[in-house]
Amino acid sequence: xxxxxxxxxxxxxxxxxxxxxxxxxxxxxxxxxxxxxxxxxxxxxxxxxxxxxxxxxxxxxxxxxxxxxxxxxxxxxxxxxxxxxxxxxxxxxxxxxxxxxxxxxxxxxxxxxxxxxxxxxxxxxxxxxxxxxxxxxxxxxxxxxxxxxxxxxxxxxxxxxxxxxxxxxxxxxxxxxxxxxxxxxxxxxxxxxxxxxxxxxxxxxxxxxxxxxxxxxxxxxxxxxxxxxxxxxxxxxxxxxxxxxxxxxxxxxxxxxxxxxxxxxxxxxxxxxxxxxxxxxxxxxxxxxxxxxxxxxxxxxxxxxxxxxxxxxxxxxxxxxxxxxxxxxxxxxxxxxxxxxxxxxxxxxxxxxxxxxxxxxxxxxxxxxxxxxxxxxxxxxxxxxxxxxxxxxxxxxxxxxxxxxxxxxxxxxxxxxxxxxxxxxxxxxxxxxxxxxxxxxxxxxxxxxxxxxxxxxxxxxxxxxxxxxx
Amino acid sequence: xxxxxxxxxxxxxxxxxxxxxxxxxxxxxxxxxxxxxxxxxxxxxxxxxxxxxxxxxxxxxxxxxxxxxxxxxxxxxxxxxxxxxxxxxxxxxxxxxxxxxxxxxxxxxxxxxxxxxxxxxxxxxxxxxxxxxxxxxxxxxxxxxxxxxxxxxxxxxxxxxxxxxxxxxxxxxxxxxxxxxxxxxxxxxxxxxxxxxxxxxxxxxxxxxxxxxxxxxxxxxxxxxxxxxxxxxxxxxxxxxxxxxxxxxxxxxxxxxxxxxxxxxxxxxxxxxxxxxxxxxxxxxxxxxxxxxxxxxxxxxxxxxxxxxxxxxxxxxxxxxxxxxxxxxxxxxxxxxxxxxxxxxxxxxxxxxxxxxxxx
Numbered sequence: 001x002x003x004x005x006x007x008x009x010x011x012x013x014x015x016x017x018x019x020x021x022x023x024x025x026x027x028x029x030x031x032x033x034x035x036x037x038x039x040x041x042x043x044x045x046x047x048x049x050x051x052x053x054x055x056x057x058x059x060x061x062x063x064x065x066x067x068x069x070x071x072x073x074x075x076x077x078x079x080x081x082x083x084x085x086x087x088x089x090x091x092x093x094x095x096x097x098x099x100x101x102x103x104x105x106x107x108x109x110x111x112x113x114x115x116x117x118x119x120x121x122x123x124x125x126x127x128x129x130x131x132x133x134x135x136x137x138x139x140x141x142x143x144x145x146x147x148x149x150x151x152x153x154x155x156x157x158x159x160x161x162x163x164x165x166x167x168x169x170x171x172x173x174x175x176x177x178x179x180x181x182x183x184x185x186x187x188x189x190x191x192x193x194x195x196x197x198x199x200x201x202x203x204x205x206x207x208x209x210x211x212x213x214x215x216x217x218x219x220x221x222x223x224x225x226x227x228x229x230x231x232x233x234x235x236x237x238x239x240x241x242x243x244x245x246x247x248x249x250x251x252x253x254x255x256x257x258x259x260x261x262x263x264x265x266x267x268x269x270x271x272x273x274x275x276x277x278x279x280x281x282x283x284x285x286x287x288x289x290x291x292x293x294x295x296x297x298x299x300x301x302x303x304x305x306x307x308x309x310x311x312x313x314x315x316x317x318x319x320x321x322x323x324x325x326x327x328x329x330x331x332x333x334x335x336x337x338x339x340x341x342x343x344x345x346x347x348x349x350x351x352x353x354x355x356x357x358x359x360x361x362x363x364x365x366x367x368x369x370x371x372x373x374x375x376x377x378x379x380x381x382x383x384x385x386x387x388x389x390x391x392x393x394x395x396x397x398x399x400x401x402x403x404x405x406x407x408x409x410x411x412x413x414x415x416x417x418x419x420x421x422x423x424x425x426x427x428x429x430x431x432x433x434x435x436x437x438x439x440x441x442x443x444x445x446x447x448x449x450x451x452x453x454x455x456x457x458x459x460x461x462x463x464x465x466x467x468x469x470x
Numbered sequence: 471x472x473x474x475x476x477x478x479x480x481x482x483x484x485x486x487x488x489x490x491x492x493x494x495x496x497x498x499x500x501x502x503x504x505x506x507x508x509x510x511x512x513x514x515x516x517x518x519x520x521x522x523x524x525x526x527x528x529x530x531x532x533x534x535x536x537x538x539x540x541x542x543x544x545x546x547x548x549x550x551x552x553x554x555x556x557x558x559x560x561x562x563x564x565x566x567x568x569x570x571x572x573x574x575x576x577x578x579x580x581x582x583x584x585x586x587x588x589x590x591x592x593x594x595x596x597x598x599x600x601x602x603x604x605x606x607x608x609x610x611x612x613x614x615x616x617x618x619x620x621x622x623x624x625x626x627x628x629x630x631x632x633x634x635x636x637x638x639x640x641x642x643x644x645x646x647x648x649x650x651x652x653x654x655x656x657x658x659x660x661x662x663x664x665x666x667x668x669x670x671x672x673x674x675x676x677x678x679x680x681x682x683x684x685x686x687x688x689x690x691x692x693x694x695x696x697x698x699x700x701x702x703x704x705x706x707x708x709x710x711x712x713x714x715x716x717x718x719x720x721x722x723x724x725x726x727x728x729x730x731x732x733x734x735x736x737x738x739x740x741x742x743x744x745x746x747x748x749x750x751x752x753x754x755x756x757x758x759x760x761x762x763x764x765x766x767x768x769x770x771x772x773x774x775x776x777x778x779x780x781x782x783x784x785x786x787x788x789x790x791x792x793x794x795x796x797x798x799x800x801x802x803x804x805x806x807x808x809x810x811x812x813x814x815x816x817x818x819x820x821x822x823x824x825x826x827x828x829x830x
Binding site: 205265268270272273274276277278280281282283284285286287288289291292295403406407410439441442444445448449451452455456459 | 509576577580581582583584586587588590591592594595598599601602603604738741744745748793794797798800801803804805806807808811812815
């Protein structure tokens with residue numbers, strides 16, 4: 001009896017510890033926000049309304065300062081926000097120093113502090129002080145005559161957020177890293193499948209594949225957040241409607257790209273190496289078109305940005321992660337089995353094996369490559385959409401992922417569909433699990449090291465056939 | 471609109487130190503890609519190794535070494551800045567040599583396109599390691615290293631005092647509308663001297679039997695092997711030579727900016743070098759120099775011109791603001807690379823028979 005009581009007490013302890021730890025971890029994990037405290041001559045100023053907008057002008061939320069002058073508001077994610085203090089709600093005779101608008105930048109996982117200085121009488125017209133707790137948005141402008149080397153325009157990439165949180169048990173920690181690795185691996189796999197198929201059928205290492213990933217993310221962004229310019233800027237649709245439309249657009253984009261560009265190059269007899277460098281040009285062009293149109297900041301979608309995590313066993317996972325993973329898995333298995341089972345799949349594999357022989361046996365090689373481009377772009381776009389759902393869309397997201405996609409493709413075996421899937425999952429899990437031992441900013445280095453080692457030891461990859469590689 | 475400013479800016483940039491960096495890196499790549507057909511996508515890493523070799527030796531390694539009393543450093547307390555400077559040059563070059571050996575021995579047996587992936591991955595991995603917080607004490611992390619260019623600058627001042635007035639402190643050189651400060655003039659003189667030296671070296675090397683073997687490897691590696699030459703060894707030598715010239719580009723980049731930063735050596739740098747090389751004409755001695763002047767001149771021309779146009783406010787709202795100039799220039803550069811490779815893959819000076827791009 002006493003033993004049972006001890007066990008029960010212990011169990012209660014552990015459970016509460018788990019809950020507590022998980023709660024703390026979640027607060028640290030998903031909690032971007034803004035905060036400030038309004039005081040005047042040491043006295044708190046309550047009841048002042050402060051409103052937060054996204055950079056694009058969409059309303060995030062509004063709140064009033066409490067009895068102690070404190071004000072906090074959660075924001076949907078990292079990014080630059082526009083914060084307006086409603087001066088009409090200030091007590092009589094008070095005004096804000098340096099204007100009532102601040103534009104802070106909120107870092108991932110942190111709460112940005114704002115500074116509103118209050119003064120009696122007319123506020124002096126001085127420029128707004130730099131908001132503390134945040135960084136001034138990077139201005140890409142240099143005075144004329146100042147040299148701006150083109151290679152200096154790459155901003156540092158923010159850390160990937162891990163959305164899965166585990167309990168205090170060390171094995172749970174490993175498990176959570178494995179799961180977030182699988183989650184990331186599935187996204188890489190979606191993109192890698194297209195790259196691998198394109199390489200298999202036309203021998204092109206497509207350096208612009210990352211920009212196809214970004215295409216999907218931005219297509220949804222246009223439909224969901226920024227609005228269609230043709231139908232008026234306010235015409236936006238729900239994310240669940242935007243995604244299918246974006247996928248159709250991506251498939252069409254891939255099809256047309258091959259129909260009018262890559263297919264044309266093939267007919268002109270452009271060499272594979274030349275096409276590879278052309279793809280670098282395409283990547284440069286598309287990437288900066290995105291930058292031109294959407295600017296350098298991270299933009300979240302309108303729906304499903306912040307979700308309370310669900311508890312599954314020892315893991316705490318947001319619902320959207322589970323659903324996107326399930327969709328990714330179904331799509332990957334679907335495409336892979338279509339490659340094995342359908343006539344088109346057989347034709348794709350035949351072209352990958354030997355284009356001349358496939359053409360001789362009556363397969364329209366050009367049409368098959370076009371199909372591969374359409375499907376591959378659709379898959380890449382899906383990867384971009386899922387990635388942007390979890391960490392917002394930026395013009396660099398695909399480019400930053402490109403080497404990981406390469407890693408997935410090479411580890412699994414270039415030109416094989418199953419290889420790309422398996423390789424990507426390995427790379428994804430490796431990246432996330434490696435953060436248990438190596439600093440997280442070096443996790444991509446682990447993936448790149450694996451890529452190089454596989455190229456050296458087994459260039460055909462895990463599932464590839466031995467072909468001429470050197 | 472001030473078209474004069476646009477043109478003088480373009481002209482002074484096309485002669486200035488920036489173009490030297492592109493030219494040197496492209497001369498190195500020309501040895502590897504143009505003559506030997508190696509798809510080295512890690513040229514940024516070679517330049518980075520040169521730049522960081524110089525910067526870290528002068529700014530972090532030597533000062534700390536002098537301060538410590540342990541064995542290899544104990545005798546170094548009296549080393550003059552001049553010796554340190556030349557030591558840093560040696561460190562940069564040896565670093566590039568080692569990187570070339572490391573990359574080459576492991577990856578040169580791979581097929582051309584696999585080599586591209588391996589080198590791009592290695593360069594990116596190296597960049598990420600350098601910018602990590604763990605190595606911050608030595609590499610400066612994301613902020614990089616500065617404060618290493620004084621000795622080099624003093625050399626320039628010394629020569630200026632002796633016989634070149636424009637190189638003296640605070641002086642500058644004006645030729646018509648062009649304007650160069652003493653420091654950038656000194657970097658230019660050294661830079662163009664290095665370019666001339668490298669061009670001479672490449673010209674002599676490619677006329678020699680050694681150079682003919684390199685070209686033969688580009689055309690048909692199996693044929694070279696069947697004639698009893700070790701293609702692998704020649705490819706390593708080509709990678710080493712090109713990489714060390716790339717390290718020179720890194721020196722000039724570091725000295726002209728006065729700092730090194732990991733993001734200066736991003737993979738995009740390598741991509742621009744390819745654009746430079748193909749623009750000028752691969753496998754041509756002067757190709758990289760012409761390409762660099764055109765690329766950098768064109769970049770600056772478009773940038774200045776579009777800035778002026780944006781300032782005019784004649785275009786519809788939001789179409790072209792000053793923040794949108796840079797992206798637009800890169801869109802045009804991307805389109806330019808595509809058009810160049812499709813319609814004139816041999817570049818301006820290239821010889822269509824001498825280009826590995828057309829091999830199918």
